[in-house]
Amino acid sequence: GAGVSQTPSNKVTEKGKYVELRCDPISGHTALYWYRQSLGQGPEFLIYFQGTGAADDSGLPNDRFFAVRPEGSVSTLKIQRTERGDSAVYLCASSSPSGGTDTQYFGPGTRLTVL
């Protein structure tokens, strides 16, 4: 079946602009995660949705970052007033939680470059 898809694959923007990054999870997966991976680093957690609600947004770095998942499927990560330090690969993952833990399936990511 289809995996997690993310669009666009690459996004170049100018400092101060607004961007939206989209994630389509695996069909039927109720949990959705956003991570950010800077060059040479491991992914860093941003936010986790269970259904439509953000169950854990402790990783969002500041109020310029916001994410939604209005119908419990597709999610959009929104970044306002982008800064050069926001340049990274933004990863989305989804899972079907069961018991204590679950396997997160990752998409290929969106590479964001802020000039």
Next chain:
Amino acid sequence: AQSVTQLGSHVSVSEGALVLLRCNYSSSVPPYLFWYVQYPNQGLQLLLKYTSAATLVKGINGFEAEFKKSETSFHLTKPSAHMSDAAEYFCAVSDRGRRALTFGSGTRLQVQP
């Protein structure tokens, strides 16, 4: 806060040699532990995970990892490296009761012919 340390940002082995990638975590309560692999221009793929069943966990592509509570370690091994194993490997943990993964900084594995 939970942290993960991967010793060695780059590891180089010869084809057919043992692969050993090291991972240590900081929690005093055994968390859930994972190894992911990332091939160039591809998403992260789960190799294996530890969830408090057997301490020796077998994964895909011949990899395995052993959970050692006394050493707070979860090292990844493979008896014989193949050229196709060349990739970046990430160790990750999640605290029980929390879904977010905390990743190490990664180890890039090179396999020499």
